Structures are given as structure tokens and as C-alpha cells.
Amino acid sequence: xxxxxxxxxxxxxxxxxxxxxxxxxxxxxxxxxxxxxxxxxxxxxxxxxxxxxxxxxxxxxxxxxxxxxxxxxxxxxxxxxxxxxxxxxxxxxxxxxxxxxxxxxxxxxxxxxxxxxxxxxxxxxxxxxxxxxxxxxxxxxxxxxxxxxxxxxxxxxxxxxxxxxxxxxxxxxxxxxxxxxxxxxxxxxxxx
Amino acid sequence: xxxxxxxxxxxxxxxxxxxxxxxxxxxxxxxxxxxxxxxxxxxxxxxxxxxxxxxxxxxxxxxxxxxxxxxxxxxxxxxxxxxxxxxxxxxxxxxxxxxxxxxxxxxxxxxxxxxxxxxxxxxxxxxxxxxxxxxxxxxxxxxxxxxxxxxxxxxxxxxxxxxxxxxxxxxxxxxxxxxxxxxxxxxxxxxxxxxxxxxxxxxxxxxxxxxxxxxxxxxxxxxxxxxxxxxxxxxxxxxxxxxxxxxxxxxxxxxxxxxxxxxxxxxxxxxxxxxxxxxxxxxxxxxxxxxxxxxxxxxxxxxxxxxxxxxxxxxxxxxxxxxxxxxxxxxxxxxxxxxxxxxxxxxxxxxxxxxxxxxxxxxxxxxxxxxxxxxxxxxxxxxxxxxxxxxxxxxxxxxxxxxxxxxxxxxxxxxxxxxxxxxxxxxxxxxxxxxxxxxxxxxxxxxxxxxxxxxxxxxxxxxxxxxxxxxxxxxxxxxxxxxxxxxxxxxxxxxxxxxxxxxxxxxxxxxxxxxxxxxxxxxxxxxxxxxxxxxxxxxxxxxxxxxxxxxxxxxxxxxxxxxxxxxxxxxxxxxxxxxxxxxxxxxxxxxxxxxxxxxxxxxxxxxxxxxxxxxxxxxxxxxxxxxxxxxxxxxxxxxxxxxxxxxxxxxxxxxxxxxxxxxxxxxxxxxxxxxxxx
Numbered sequence: 001x002x003x004x005x006x007x008x009x010x011x012x013x014x015x016x017x018x019x020x021x022x023x024x025x026x027x028x029x030x031x032x033x034x035x036x037x038x039x040x041x042x043x044x045x046x047x048x049x050x051x052x053x054x055x056x057x058x059x060x061x062x063x064x065x066x067x068x069x070x071x072x073x074x075x076x077x078x079x080x081x082x083x084x085x086x087x088x089x090x091x092x093x094x095x096x097x098x099x100x101x102x103x104x105x106x107x108x109x110x111x112x113x114x115x116x117x118x119x120x121x122x123x124x125x126x127x128x129x130x131x132x133x134x135x136x137x138x139x140x141x142x143x144x145x146x147x148x149x150x151x152x153x154x155x156x157x158x159x160x161x162x163x164x165x166x167x168x169x170x171x172x173x174x175x176x177x178x179x180x181x182x183x184x185x186x187x188x189x190x191x192x
Numbered sequence: 193x194x195x196x197x198x199x200x201x202x203x204x205x206x207x208x209x210x211x212x213x214x215x216x217x218x219x220x221x222x223x224x225x226x227x228x229x230x231x232x233x234x235x236x237x238x239x240x241x242x243x244x245x246x247x248x249x250x251x252x253x254x255x256x257x258x259x260x261x262x263x264x265x266x267x268x269x270x271x272x273x274x275x276x277x278x279x280x281x282x283x284x285x286x287x288x289x290x291x292x293x294x295x296x297x298x299x300x301x302x303x304x305x306x307x308x309x310x311x312x313x314x315x316x317x318x319x320x321x322x323x324x325x326x327x328x329x330x331x332x333x334x335x336x337x338x339x340x341x342x343x344x345x346x347x348x349x350x351x352x353x354x355x356x357x358x359x360x361x362x363x364x365x366x367x368x369x370x371x372x373x374x375x376x377x378x379x380x381x382x383x384x385x386x387x388x389x390x391x392x393x394x395x396x397x398x399x400x401x402x403x404x405x406x407x408x409x410x411x412x413x414x415x416x417x418x419x420x421x422x423x424x425x426x427x428x429x430x431x432x433x434x435x436x437x438x439x440x441x442x443x444x445x446x447x448x449x450x451x452x453x454x455x456x457x458x459x460x461x462x463x464x465x466x467x468x469x470x471x472x473x474x475x476x477x478x479x480x481x482x483x484x485x486x487x488x489x490x491x492x493x494x495x496x497x498x499x500x501x502x503x504x505x506x507x508x509x510x511x512x513x514x515x516x517x518x519x520x521x522x523x524x525x526x527x528x529x530x531x532x533x534x535x536x537x538x539x540x541x542x543x544x545x546x547x548x549x550x551x552x553x554x555x556x557x558x559x560x561x562x563x564x565x566x567x568x569x570x571x572x573x574x575x576x577x578x579x580x581x582x583x584x585x586x587x588x589x590x591x592x593x594x595x596x597x598x599x600x601x602x603x604x605x606x607x608x609x610x611x612x613x614x615x616x617x618x619x620x621x622x623x624x625x626x627x628x629x630x631x632x633x634x635x636x637x638x639x640x641x642x643x644x645x646x647x648x649x650x651x652x653x654x655x656x657x658x659x660x661x662x663x664x665x666x667x668x669x670x671x672x673x674x675x676x677x678x679x680x681x682x683x684x685x686x687x688x689x690x691x692x693x694x695x696x697x698x699x700x701x702x703x704x705x706x707x708x709x710x711x712x713x714x715x716x717x718x719x720x721x722x723x724x725x726x727x728x729x730x731x732x733x734x735x736x737x738x739x740x741x742x743x744x745x746x747x748x749x750x751x752x753x754x755x756x757x758x759x760x761x762x763x764x765x766x767x768x769x770x771x772x773x774x775x776x777x778x779x780x781x782x783x784x785x786x787x788x789x790x791x792x793x794x795x796x797x798x799x800x801x802x803x804x805x806x807x808x809x810x811x812x813x814x815x816x817x818x819x820x821x822x823x824x825x826x827x828x829x830x831x832x833x834x835x836x837x838x839x840x841x842x843x844x845x846x847x848x849x850x851x852x853x854x855x856x857x858x859x860x861x862x863x864x865x866x867x868x869x870x
Contacts, residue, residue, distance in 0.1 A: 041247040047234040048242055055239075090235060122586075144501045144536055156500035159373075160246050163447070165499050185239055187447050189499045 042083035044162060045155055049084075049115055049140055052153055053092050057177040062112060062136045069098040073108055075128055076101075076117030084115070105131050113138045116146070125149060136175045147189055152176065165189045244375070261592055261612035261624035262354070263289065263680055263694035265738055267347040269372075271750075274779045274789045276821035276835035278390050278415070278863075280347070280369065281334045285793060286775050288736035288752035289351040289694070290365070293795075293847035296856035297389075297420045298432040298462045300334040301847050304351045304365030305696060305756065306732055307767040307798065310849045314363035314632050314672075316354065320371055320454060321530070322491055322509050325361055327552055327571070328522055330635035333515070335462060336485050337369075338436045340395055340411045342381055342867075345372045351736065352696055353676050355608035355630035356594040359548070359575050363630040363674050364698075371454075374399060374407035374442045380870045387863025389837070391416045391431075406443035412436070419463070421843055423855040429480055430856060434460030449496045457488035466518040466852050467804070470560060471658045471717040474649035476804075479518055487513035501536035519852060520564075521557035526550065545578040554636065561852075563642040571601045590614040602634045603671045622682045631671040638704070638724045641665040645722070645851055646803045657718050661803075663706055664721045672726065675699045688742040697733045702726040705765055731759040732769075750777040770796035770814070787833075789821040795846070803851045810848045810855065816840060831867040836860075 053070065070092050074084045081101055088099040100111070105127030108114050114137050116125050122145075129139060129150045139151045146154040152171045155164045167190035171178050234242070265287045277283045281300040285292045291308040293301045303312035313330035316323065317337070324337055347369050354366035377399040386392040392415065399409030412435075419431040438456035445451060462483040467476035491509040498504070511526045532546035553570035579594025595609035610628030617623070637643070641664070648659040680694040706722035713719075734756035741749045752775040760766065778790040794816045802810035818840050823833035838844065843857040 043234050044242055044245050044247050047237055048239065050235050051239045051242065087235065145539055147499070154500050157247065158497060158503070162243060162245070162247055163497060163500075182239070185243065185447055187497055187499060 040083060041157070041162075042080045043086070045080075045142070046083045046087050048155060048162065048164065049113065050087055050090060050092075050097070052138065052140060052182065053097070053113055055179040055182040056138050057179070058112060058138075059136050059175045063095070066094050068095065070095040070113075071111045072097055072099045072113045072115065073102050073111035074099065074115045074117070075103070075105075075108065075120055075124070076115070077119045079119075080117050108132050108137070109135070111137055113140065116141045116143075116151070118142045132174075134173060134175075138171075138174070138176055153186075163187060246376070259590075259614065259622070261590070261614040261626055261680075263351040263678065263692075263696070263736060265289075265349045265351075265692075265752075267349070269342075269344055269346065270779075272341050272344055272347075274787060274821065275777070275791060276789065276819055276833070276837065278341070278393065279334075280337055280339065280341075283341075283347065284349065284367070286750065286752060286777060286791075287349045287351075288738045288754045288773075288775075289734070289756075290349065290754075291756075291770060291773070293798075294858050295847050295849045296428055296464070296853065297417050297430040298335045298464065299430075299849065299853075301849075302332070302334060304349075305698060305734060306364055307758065307769040307800075308847065309767065309800070310847075313635065314361065314674075315365050315367065316358050316362040317367045317369070318358075319369045320491060321493070321507055322489055322511060323528070326513070326524070328520075328524070328554065328636045330361060330632060330638075333485075333513075335432070336434065336458060336460065336487060336513070336515075338413065338415075338434055338458060339369060339371060339456075340397060340413055340436075340438075342383070342395065343371050343377050343397060343409070343411065345370045345376070351694065352626070352678050353608075353610065353628040353630035353674060356579060356596050356610040356628065357544075357577060359577075359596055359598055360600065360606055360608065360631050360633045360671070363632045363672070371440065374409050374440050377409045378407065381867065382869075383865060383867040385863055385865030387835075387861060389418045389420075389859055389861030390863040391418045393863075393865075402441065403443075405445075406441065408439065408441035410437070410439045412438075418859075418861075420856050420859050423845060423857055428854075428856045429463055429465045432460065432462040434458055434462075434485070448498065449494065452493040452495075453491070455488065455490040459486040460484070462517075464517070464853060467854065468518060468561065469644050469647045469660075471647060471660055474647035474658050476647075481518040483515065483517035485513075485515050487511070498535075502534065504531065504533040506531050516557075519559055519561035521559060522564075523555045524552060525554075526552040540583045542581040542583075543578065544581075545576070547574075547576045549574055561644050562637075564636060564640050565642065566640065569636065569640070573601075574599045587619070588616055600633050602639060602669075603631075606631050606633065606671060620683060620685045622684075624678075624680045624682075626676070626678045628676050628678075630674045630676070632674075633671050634669045637665055638669045639665045639667060643851075647717075657716065659711070659718045659720050660714075661720045661722060664709070664723050666723050666725065669704075669724045670702055670726045672703045673701045675701070690738075690740045692736075692738040694736045695734070698731065700728075700730045700732070703728040703730055728765070730766075733757055733759070746781040748779040750779075751775070765801065767800040767809075768798050770798045772796040785825040787821065787823040789819075789823075791819040791821075793817050793819075798847070800848045801850050802848045802855075804854075812845050812847065815844045815846070817844065829869050831865075831869075833865045833867075834862070835865070836862045 084099055087097050090097045105124050108128045108131045114132060116128060126149055140153045141151045142155045147167050153164055153166050155162055164186050166186040166188055169190050267283055272283055275283060281292055281302050284290050284302060289305055291303045293308050295301055295310055299310055301308040301310045301312060304315055311329050311331045316325050317332045319339060325332055350366045354362035358366050380398045382396045384394045395413035397409055397411035402408050414435040416433040417431060420428045422428050436458035440454035442452040464481050466479050466481045468479050469476050489509060489511040493507040495505040507530045509528050514523045528550045530548045534544040536542050550573040555568045556564040575598030577596040582591045584591055592612040595607060598606050608629050612626040614624045643663045645663050646661040650656050650658050677697045683691040705725055705728040707725045709721040709723050711718050711720045737753045739751045743749060754773045756769045758769050774794045776792045780788045795814055797814040799809045799811045801808060817838045819837045821833060821835045823831055825831045838858055838860045843859045845855055845857045848855045
């Protein structure tokens with residue numbers, strides 16, 4: 001019995017003091033908050049894609065003129081669009097980057113770069129890769145089966161950092177020349 | 193200091209009110225610091241720079257937590273900081289299902305899903321992949337596990353068996369303490385503080401880049417903890433201090449390979465009052481014991497990423513510990529080599545397999561209280577495991593099968609399989625279930641030890657001689673076995689809310705008991721041996737709930753609740769678990785430069801085994817306690833914080849060690865801390 005009243009007293013005390021402190025602190029509330037110091041995964045991935053474009057050489061016939069825009073197609077869900085939208089209009093040498101968001105595998109054919117995100121249905125992924133097979137299109141993905149399915153570059157996360165693997169043979173088949181700088185930083189997979 | 197003497201309720205209340213007043217004034221005095229909202233354009237960065245960026249793991253973390261078919265809880269660096277704790281075991285109080293009690297100023301009893309004990313023997317604890325579980329008594333000396341808390345990345349706590357991956361002794365749980373990558377701790381940090389119980393503490397770390405792809409850090413810390421009080425009110429003489437230092441260097445050799453080397457060294461003085469029993473002093477002789485502890489370790493690791501679907505790691509470490517106290521003087525050297533390979537086979541199988549070799553050798557000085565015979569022993573442990581995570585229906589149904597196979601010198605071969613199933617009827621809702629087996633292999637004491645437990649003084653005839661009760665190890669003591677059945681549910685609708693419910697039913701077999709042997713007449717006394725044997729079985733079951741809600745950007749609430757029931761046969765020689773436990777944390781950031789943290793904890797009444805009491809038990813009341821922390825960052829470099837711990841009572845009892853020491857109560861404490869980062 002004595003214990004109960006003591007407990008009640010104690011609880012009462014906690015309640016009072018908590019309310020008091022909360023009131024006090026709410027009254028001094030500031031207005032600015034910046035919590036997440038870490039970068040959004042897709043903002044970083046988009047920046048990777050831009051770099052991949054800069055360190056890849058396309059065959060001359062890919063473009064009609066030296067100023068023809070560079071077409072980056074993104075096959076993925078809405079959630080990643082914002083991150084890739086920031087690349088729109090960026091310069092790659094004399095060309096401007098033109099970012100398009102596509103939903104169908106057939107739309108992949110006229111692209112120079114095709115990014116396929118992880119949420120995409122596996123059948124659509126295979127169709128999209130088939131649509132650009134042998135064509136000078138740099139395919140970039142982020143699923144563990146991407147390289148085996150015929151993709152060129154695959155981004156993956158290990159311990160909260162991004163790595164990328166490259167299948168050089170596929171790159172050659174797509175008539176793309178990847179710079180040695182890119183290859184040095186990549187994990188080379190497939191036939192060497 | 194005021195609070196230590198405040199034993200009277202009124203006085204305690206005045207003390208508490210005073211503290212609130214101080215906190216309030218401090219809060220009012222704080223002023224806003226303008227934010228530097230700088231946002232760099234990622235697209236200007238080079239690939240090298242991009243590869244160094246830590247990417248948000250909001251989805252990853254949620255996924256990580258919600259995709260495992262096990263009861264897992266993660267304590268982040270932020271949780272550690274906001275809780276105001278100064279050591280690892282106190283931090284574990286926020287984990288549902290864990291049972292943490294402070295025995296005295298320098299001893300903790302930690303267990304998972306069961307009654308706790310200083311000698312809790314079914315929990316595996318790893319620091320950066322190094323096991324700190326001692327084979328001597330199959331437990332952990334928590335007081336010497338002093339990692340630098342500022343540099344801890346996270347603590348992963350898995351309740352329930354983890355033996356398939358981690359091996360024997362990961363029976364009731366696995367605690368994995370991971371420190372930050374050296375790249376994450378660049379620059380300097382100095383902190384200094386002191387208070388009534390945490391009398392003085394300091395730590396310093398400096399991290400720098402050592403070449404293009406190599407990073408390193410060094411750290412040193414030290415502290416002095418005040419003594420607590422015995423239940424009768426006198427000082428317990430258990431003040432203590434430890435000094436520790438270490439380093440971590442890691443280097444990326446190329447795109448695929450990275451290597452790491454890290455090490456720590458520590459030395460400490462731990463005071464305690466030990467009750468020394470002998471036939472001549474049947475009531476025990478109180479002795480002020482100055483325990484000396486020291487140790488060090490060196491860990492090397494090579495990790496190689498072969499592709500997005502394949503990687504391996506090779507780790508080797510050496511660990512040395514020495515502990516010299518009134519009843520035991522032990523030196524131990526261990527060497528451990530571990531290989532793991534993870535790869536995907538086809539679309540559906542994620543396989544991880546590994547092999548481990550461990551060598552440990554010890555040396556015990558002869559001691560009349562705890563005699564280990566033979567004094568030295570070397571043991572080898574060989575183990576291998578394989579686990580396959582099979583995706584039965586993509587993102588919907590996942591089956592995990594695996595087993596550990598090991599050979600140890602005490603019980604020979606042990607097989608520890610598990611089967612786990614994860615079903616996601618909806619991406620936000622996950623259900624999981626598992627059946628697993630784990631064993632706890634015999635400790636050195638259970639095999640070779642002779643411990644004086646109790647001396648019964650001579651009384652009137654027929655007992656004219658003192659009776660010395662000894663617990664005696666037996667070579668045929670076998671592994672304790674657990675078959676665990678678990679069922680869990682997780683609801684993670686978005687990254688601001690998560691609810692995790694885990695239930696379990698544990699079936700222990702071959703569990704430890706002590707059996708009376710025939711008394712032996714030893715001339716001046718009668719020796720009554722209690723031999724370790726495996727004649728006990730038990731069932732425990734319970735429910736654990738963990739909820740997290742980031743209500744708004746500036747307020748995060750965390751709730752943990754555990755319900756635990758043990759169903760013992762008659763004659764159980766274990767303590768009683770707390771039936772209900774709860775922890776509620778509120779982390780408020782009213783302004784970017786200000787933190788206010790509230791942590792309320794409730795632990796139900798328990799009873800511990802205590803040989804000095806008449807019925808071998810000691811009943812301990814439940815308790816409710818409160819910690820508060822207020823921190824202010826006047827600039828990006830400085831942080832001032834004030835922490836009050838166990839504020840609701842001047843002192844309370846949490847646990848009583850089985851033997852050698854007297855009931856000691858945890859006292860209310862308050863400390864201040866200054867941290868400077870550059």
C-alpha cells in the first residue's frame with residue numbers, strides 16, 4: 001500500500017516535471033532544422049551516372065552533330081525522378097544532357113544512356129536490355145542480376161558506400177569505349 | 193554530490209526540483225545559432241569523391257531491420273549519445289528482451305530472454321568481430337569492455353539463438369558492437385566531464401588521412417567511477433577506474449580490396465569488498481580487494497568484393513586478458529582466424545559460408561576460493577557454417593536454412609541448425625518465424641573448477657565441525673541445449689515509424705544444476721560437494737515490443753516493452769526474471785543546437801540466487817527510474833551537456849551477485865560533460 005502511494009507520487013512528480021520542461025522548451029522552439037547530413041542514395045547515383053557519361057566514348061555515328069543533345073533515359077519509379085531531374089541540362093563536353101523518364105522497354109532504343117532502377121519488373125528489364133543490345137547505349141543498373149542479364153555497369157551498395165562493377169565485354173559489344181580511369185575504379189566482372 | 197546524501201524523500205524531492213530549476217535556467221539561457229545551410233552540388237564531384245560518400249540508408253536501414261527473420265534491434269551512435277550513458281551495458285537497457293542490472297559500481301549482469309546473472313552464460317558479445325565472451329565462466333566481464341562510445345557506429349542486438357552464424361554460446365542472443373570506419377572519424381574530439389557517480393572521465397580521439405586511400409585514428413580514454421552503497425547504507429568500496437587506448441587504420445588497396453588493422457590496450461583498478469570464506473572464517477571475512485585488470489588485442493581483416501554478388505573476408509586476431517582479484521587470478525591468450533564468403537547462386541539463392549579456427553590458452557593462479565585444476569589449459573575450436581537465403585517468391589517469401597558445425601575440446605561435435613521464414617504480404621508488413629537450435633558449451637569452471645560457496649558454522653551436535661559447501665566442476669558436464677521457436681511481426685509504413693513485435697518459446701534441455709555428492713570428512717571440516725550436472729530443463733516464453741516514432745523532425749519517441757515468463761521444474765537453481773520491463777525514450781531537439789532527452793525505465797521485481805541468504809535467494813523490488821540529458825551546442829565545435837541518471841530515488845537495488853559480494857545499490861548520479869570537436 002505504502003509502495004503504491006509512493007509510486008503514484010513519483011509518477012505525479014515525473015508528469016509535472018516533464019510537462020513543465022516540454023512547455024519551457026516548446027516556447028523556445030527555433031525554426032530551422034537540418035537533420036540528415038547524409039546524402040540521398042539516388043542523388044549520389046545520378047552524379048555517378050553523369051561521371052560515367054563523361055568517361056565513356058560513343059562511336060561517332062551515335063550523334064549527327066557535335067552539339068546534338070545527349071539522351072539519358074531513366075526507367076524507374078517516380079521516387080527516383082527528382083534526383084535524375086537535376087542532371088537535365090548538364091554539359092558533357094559540347095553536348096547538353098537531356099533526361100527522359102520512360103516506362104516502356106520499347107522507348108529505350110533511341111537513348112545514349114539507359115538507367116534501369118531496381119524496382120523495375122525483371123521482364124521489363126530484360127526487354128529493355130534486349131531492345132538496346134549491340135547498340136551504342138551505355139546501360140546502367142542497380143540489381144544483382146543486371147550484369148548477367150547483359151548490362152554494362154552495375155551500381156551496388158556495400159556498408160553504405162557505392163561501388164560499381166563493369167562488364168567490359170558487354171561494353172565492347174555495345175561499341176562503347178570506357179576510359180581507363182573508369183576501369184581502374186570499377187570492379188571488373190565477366191570475361192576479362 | 194548533494195544527491196548522494198539526500199536519502200530523505202523530501203530532501204530527495206528538493207534535490208530533484210533544484211535540478212529541474214537548473215535545467216530550466218540553462219534552457220532559457222540558450223540562444224539560437226544560425227544554421228549554415230550549405231548544399232554542395234554532387235554533380236561537380238569526381239567518381240573517387242562519390243565513392244567516398246556515405247549514402248542515406250533510410251530505406252536500407254528500414255530494409256535491414258525489417259528483412260531479417262530474427263528479433264533484431266539496433267542502437268545507433270545517436271541513440272548512445274542521446275541516452276547519456278557512459279558504458280555499453282547501460283545502453284543495452286533500451287533493448288527490449290534484454291535484462292540488464294548493475295550489481296555494483298563496476299559489475300553488470302546482462303542476459304537476454306531470461307533471468308540475468310553476473311555469470312550469465314548464454315550471450316555472445318563481439319566488438320568489431322572480436323569475441324569478448326570469456327571461456328572461463330562463459331560470460332562477459334562488462335566492466336573491461338570500454339569502447340570509445342563516440343566512435344561506435346552501432347550496436348546490433350539479436351535476441352534468440354544466433355548460433356547458426358555465430359556458433360556455440362550464441363544461445364539467448366548476440367550483441368555485435370561495431371565501431372566507425374576510420375574515414376568517419378577524421379579530425380579531433382576531446383571530451384571531459386565529471387559528476388557525483390561518474391566522478392571524472394575524459395576521452396580523446398584524433399583521426400587523419402594517411403595517404404590517398406588510407407585512414408586512421410587513435411584514441412585514449414580514462415575514467416574514475418565513484419563507489420556505491422551497500423543496502424545497509426555504508427560505502428561499498430567499489431570505486432574503480434580504467435584507462436584504455438587504441439587505434440584503427442584501414443586502407444583501400446584497389447577497387448576490390450580493403451584491409452583493416454585495429455587494436456586496443458587497457459589497464460584498470462577495480463575495488464571491491466569480497467567476502468572471503470574458509471573453514472576458519474565461516475561467516476566470511478570482509479576483505480578490501482584491489483582487482484587489477486589489463487588486456488589488449490590486435491585485429492587484422494582483409495575484405496575483398498569480387499562483384500555485386502560475391503565477396504569474402506578473412507580476419508585474424510589476437511587477444512590477451514589478465515584479471516587478478518581476491519578469488520581468481522587468470523591470464524588468457526586467444527587467437528582466432530575466420531573466413532567468410534558470401535555469394536549469390538542464380539536469382540534465388542544468397543549463400544554465406546565460413547570457417548573458423550580458435551585457440552585459447554589460460555593460466556590460473558592457485559586460489560583457495562576458486563581453484564581451477566589443472567591451472568593451465570589450451571583449447572582448440574574448429575567450426576564451419578553454411579546458410580542459404582532462398583527467395584521463394586520475389587520480395588514476398590524468403591526461406592533461410594543453415595547450420596553451424598563445430599568441434600570443441602569439451603563436448604566434441606556440435607550441430608546448430610536453424611530454419612527461418614519471412615513472409616511479406618505487403619511491403620510494409622512482414623511476418624517471420626523460426627526454429628533454431630543452439631548449445632552453450634561447458635566453461636572452464638564447470639569442467640575443472642572447485643569453488644567455495646558457503647561455510648556453515650559448527651552448531652550444537654551432531655554438527656560439531658564446519659561444513660564447507662563447494663561447487664565442483666565435472667569432466668562429463670555436457671552442453672546445455674536450447675530449441676527456440678520464434679514468431680515476429682514488423683510494421684514499417686515509412687521511415688518515421690516502425691513497430692516490431694517478437695514472441696518466443698524457448699525449450700532448454702540439459703540445463704545446469706548442481707547435485708549433492710557424498711560428504712567427505714576432511715579432518716577439521718566436512719566437505720560437501722555440489723557437482724555440476726545437466727539435470728534440468730526449462731521453458732521460457734515472452735513477448736517483446738519495440739516501437740519508434742519520429743513524430744516530427746524535432747521529436748523522436750522510442751518505446752520498448754518486454755514480457756517474460758519462466759516455467760521451471762521444481763528445484764530450479766536460477767533466479768526469477770522480471771516479468772515486465774519497459775523503457776520509454778523521448779529525444780527532443782527544440783532547436784538545432786539543443787537536445788533534451790528523457791528516459792524512463794521500469795523493471796519488475798526479481799529474485800537472484802544468493803548463497804549467503806537462508807533460502808539461497810534474494811528478492812529485489814521492482815523499480816522505476818528516470819534519466820535526463822540536456823545538451824547545448826554553442827558552436828559546431830562545442831557541446832555542453834548535463835546528465836542526471838537514476839533520478840527518482842537516491843539509490844535502488846538492481847541485482848545481487850551470487851556470491852563473494854554483498855547487496856550493493858545503484859545511486860542517483862549527475863554529471864556534466866564538455867565535448868570539443870575539431
